[in-house]
Amino acid sequence: MAVGQRGRGTGRVDVGLLGRREECALLDQMIAAAGTGQSRVLVLHGAPGVGKSALLEYMDSAATGMRVLQAAGVESEMELAFATLHQLCVPLLDRLTGLPAPQREALETVFGRRAGTPPERFLVGLAVLSLLSDASGDRPLLCVVDDAQWMDRASAQTLGFVARRLLAEPVALVFGSRQPPQDLLGLPELEVTGLKDADADALLQSVTRARLDRHIRERVVAETQGNPLALLELPRGLSATRMAGGFGLLHADTLPGRIEQSFLARIDALPEQTRLVLLIAAAEPVGDPDLVRRAAERLGITLATALEDGTDGLLTIEARVTFRHPLVRSAVYRAADAGDRRAAHLALAEVTDAQADPDRRAWHLASAATRPDETVAAELERSADRAQARGGLTAAAAFLQRSVALTIDTPRRVDRAVAAADASLQAGDLDAARAFVDSADRDAQSESQRARAHLVRSMITFAAGLDKQAPPMLLASARRLEPLDMELARETYLTAWCAATLATADAGSAQAISEAMRGLAPPHGGPRALDLVIEGYALLITEGRGAAIPVLQRAVTALGELPVQDFLKWGWAACSVSPVVWDDRGMREIFTRVVDRVRAVGALTELPLYLSGLGTMTVLHGDLAAAAAIVAESEGVDAATGVPMAQYTKLLLTATQGKEAEAAARIAAVIEQAEADGQLNAVAGAQWAAAVLHNGLGRHDRALSAARAGVGTANLILCQWMLPELVEAAARAGDRTVALGALDSMVEAAAPCDTDWAQGLLARCRALLSDGAAADGLYREAIERLERTLLRPDLARAHLLYGEWLCMDDRRRAEARAHLRTAYEMFASIGMEAFAGRARDRLQAAGEPVRERSAKTRTVGTPFTAQEAQIARLASEGLTNPEIGAQLFISARTxxxxxxxxxxxxxxxxxxxxxxxxxDDTAHTA
Incomplete structure (x- = not known):
């Protein structure tokens, strides 16, 4: 804590902080780094009263020449979306016009300055990052957020994102918190602990009037554990005798409570009207003195009179209303009579502008309510709608939950309970979602209410990862919704189908869901993209690929114009259509388009799913450098969101590259974790990667084992992609029975699709199990067809297999060498080390010496990092720094x-x- 006065804005502290030399030095280093154009982030955390706020004040005072932005979390504002963020950004709102349009509109929406669709929270994060970066261009920026444990969730998520993306901006961002909030975990942190004994003793002596005996001082210091606020607060008004006798009852785990009790004793000594003013101030989180004054007048209190004799230093009302410490606010509020609290909230509601601040007014009215009140419940419901429109899912859930409790009419209460359950689900609070859906189920008055409650329950089950339970529940929900809301029923059927076939390999549920989808009435006005996808998927299971392929091919065309909001809603299911029909160009177009659209709206929670598809496709096309950039982008998203994503692309990439040690270790780790979690799809994906790796290394028995295990658990798409690996592994390992069975499955999967991808791979697989002229013709067909695709690795593998087959005939050695040479050069240029080694060995065995292509070391500088490679590639394609920043969710300056x-x-x-x-660099390193 401070001893003496603080020279605010002068860049120095007049007296300083006792015992905080190391902490202050670290804060000084942050300020100095920001002054030289480097970003710094720190989370200060520690017990109440330990001195976090004093350190933040020190940093404010020391920030000479910097612009300082301040905000503080307020416990009663935790349900108001973006409340803390708005505090921090208000001084910069005049700069919004300089942001790219999507970012500007996102911030205007969440701050209530415009109406619009709810922006993705990570687009909001990018907008704040751009705003801070822009503001720091004038002079370095210090952003201070105190009481971060009380930030609303939307602000915490946004600022956590910003903190992880700051790099090359002259910005210092520091949080003070009792415990690091979940959304700030992993950021640089410093635990603030109590003062050392000597410093604590000096602080204690500075605030005690009488000279204390040494053993009394030692006891006080020991039992406060050097907590500065406790040292300052607890001795107030106590004699040396009482201190000596009373502190023996103090324990470390009760320290915050004892400090609060000390504040309560001081509060109790104040006149009644003064206490009521403190209560109004505690219930009013904005810190607006005029609002406090007008609310006090509503209760018949004149502010000047009530504060005439002061507040014993507990409350200051100047430009803002400020408490001595957050513990004072909580002590005042919790100790107040329930009737007084309701009266304070009602007074605040009456003086809060219903047009300018309707959500705070609604929350005050809810806190003032003593019984169900439809007027207040309706206000809360409208606040939930506004919160939803701003992207504040947690806030929307909180408003709806409170609205349910205040609703009198049972049918209306059930509707609101279903909405509260759905909002809680979207906010990630599955326990609250279950509680409200249980309430809705119990009190439902109509089939419509029961059906919607069941749908939310089904989605909770799906979200919880209960894969085997989700498909039949979703199917039941879709059936119940058919007579009530056909559009919602169709979307639910599609979700159920994907849960059964893509999220799991549940053949029984897939059959039942597909049969139900076949029975849907034709849509009015002709089929749309959604209808074609549903029809095609249903036919795929019930009638087979021959019937499904024409419909799904029409769906691929229709999906080209699908709006981004539909992609965010059910596009993850639609993106599987192109792979099902073996359309490599359609797959590239749809994944490229949807990734661009999802990036544009900042949907980082959905982006990794689509990046995984784009990355897998890019590996299949043989552009391994671009695939590595996609992996890096996905990992950057993971770091920003804190949500780990599936490893499919990274596994397939390292396996295709043939990096044996790295790939094998990663495959084993993923299989172990996925098996423990019951995630069979992840296991199958890892087995696919293992089959690719071992086929490349020529270890066909191990490839066979991996492919057989993977096919047995793979979903629809993974299974069809794994079949060529299984055919090759079994044929080369000499297990003709397994190879023929896999070929039969491959025929079923590929024969109905007249695409060069499908027919080229099918011809290659057939050639492996054929002889003589038949095999020769099939290999040539495979090469001819695959040359017309984007699939360079599969084309190279066709040349390799043909070359290996030709080597068996001594008369065709020259022809064999030509195909093996082509394969080797293609593998080497792609970066497929294992397959290149296999081709090189065969070529040398065929009598052609091969000089191994070795990577040259870059003569200038050092190799690129993953992010540098991404940025270099985008810049070479003509993107500007702001465009690169928007795509990679970094600032233009970074x-x-x-x-x-x-x-x-x-x-x-x-x-x-x-x-x-x-x-030139690629040519040297290829």
Whole structure:
């Protein structure tokens, strides 16, 4: 704690902080780094009263020449979406016009300055990052957020995202918190503990009037554990005798309570009207003195009169209403009579502008309510709608939950309970969602209410990862919804189908769901993309690919114009259509389009799913550098969101590259974890990668084992992609029975699709199990067809297999060498080390010496990091720094920072030189 006065804004502390030399030095380093254009982030955490706020005040005072933005979490505002963020950003709102349109509109929406669709929370995060980056261009920026444990969830998520993306901005962002909030975990942190004994003793002596005996001081210091607020507060008004006798009852785990009791004793000594003013201030989180004054007048209190004799230093009303410490606010509020609390909230509601601040008014009215009140419940419901529109899912859930409790009419209460359950589900609070759906089920008055409650329950089950339970529940929900809401029923059927076939491999549920989908009435006005997907998927299971393929091919075309909101709602299911019909170009187009759209709206929670599809497709196309960039982007999203994503693309990439040690270790780790979690899809994906790796290394028996295990648990798409690996592994391992069985499955999967991808792979698989002229013709057909696709690795593998087959005939050795040479050069240029080694060995055995292509070390600088590689690639494609930042969810200044490092490593000075330098670098490292 401070001893003496603080020179606010002067850049120095007049007296300083006792015992905080190391902490202050660290804060000084943060300020100095920001002054030189480097970002710094820190979470200060510790017990109440330990001195976090004093350290933040020190940082404020020491920040000479910096612009300081401040905000504080308020316990009663935790349900108001973006409340803390708004506090922090208000001084910068005049800069919104300088942001890219999507980012500007996102912030205007969440701050209630415009109406619009709810922006994705990570687009809001990018907008705040851009705003801070822009503001720091004038002078370095210090952002201070105190009492971060009381931030609303939307603000915490946004600021956590920003903190993880700051890099090359002159911005210092520091949080003070009792415990690091969940959304700030993993950020640099410093635990603030009690003062050392000597410093604590000096602080205690500075605030005690009488000289205390040494053993009394030691006892006080020991039992407060050096907590500065306790040292300042607890001795107040106590004699040396009482201190000596009373502190023996104090224990560390009760310290906050004892400090609060000390504040309560001081509060109790104040006149009644003064206590009521403190209560109004405690219930009013904005800190607006005029609001407090007008609320006090509603209760018949004149502020000047009530504060005439002061508040014993507990409350200051100047430009803002400020409590001595957050514990004072909580002590005042919790100790007040329930009737007084309700009266204070009602007074505040009456003086809060219903137009300018309707949500705080609604929350005050709810806190003032003593019984169910439809007027207040309706206000809360409207507040929930506004919160939902701003993207405040947690806030929407909280408003709806309170609205349910205040609703009198049973049918209306059930509707609100279903809405509260759904909002809680979207906010990730599955326990609350279950509680409200139970309430809705119990009190439902109509089949419509029961059906909607059942749908939410089904989605909770799906979200909880209960894969085997979810499909039949979703099917039952869809059936119940058919006569009530056909559009919602169709979407539910599609979700159920995907839960049974893509999320799991539940053949029984898939059959039942598909049969129900076949029975749906034709849509009015002709089929849309959704209808074609549903029809095609249903036919796929009930009638087979021959009937389904024409419909699904029409669906691929229709999906090209699907709005982004539909993609966010059910596009994850639609993106599987192109792979099912073996349409490699359609797959590239749809995944590229949807990733661009999802990036544009900042939907980071959905983005990794689509990046996984795009990355897998990119590996299949043989652009391993681009696939590595996609993996890096996905990992960046993981880091920003704190949500780990599936490893499919990374596994397949390392397996395709043939990096044996790295791939084998990663595959084993994923299989172990996925089996423990019961995630069979992840197991199958890892087995697919293992089959690719071992086929490349020529260890066909191990590839056979992996492919057989994977096919047995794989979903629809993974299974069809794994079959060529199984055919090759079994044929080369000499297990003709398994190979023929796999070929039969491959025929069923590919024969109905007249695409070069399907027919090329099918011809390659058939050739492996054929002889003589038949095999020769099939290999040639495979090569011819695969040459017309984007699938360079599969084409190279066709050349390799054909070359290996030709080697068996001594008369065709020259022809064999030509195909093996082509395969080797293709594998080497793609970066498929294991397959390149296999082709090289066969080529040498066929009598052609091969000089191994070795990677050259870059002569300028060092290799690129994953993010540098991404930024270099995007810059070479002509994207500006703001465009790169928007795509990678970093600031434009960070993009520029990385690009400068790329220039240095390549030995160039401008973007004009970048494309040629990258091409030259690729040629040297291939």
């Amino acid at each position: 993009a520029e920072y990385h690009l400068r490092k790329v220039f240095m490593k390549l030995g160039i000075t401008s973007r004009r030189q970048l494309r040629d330098a990258l091409l």
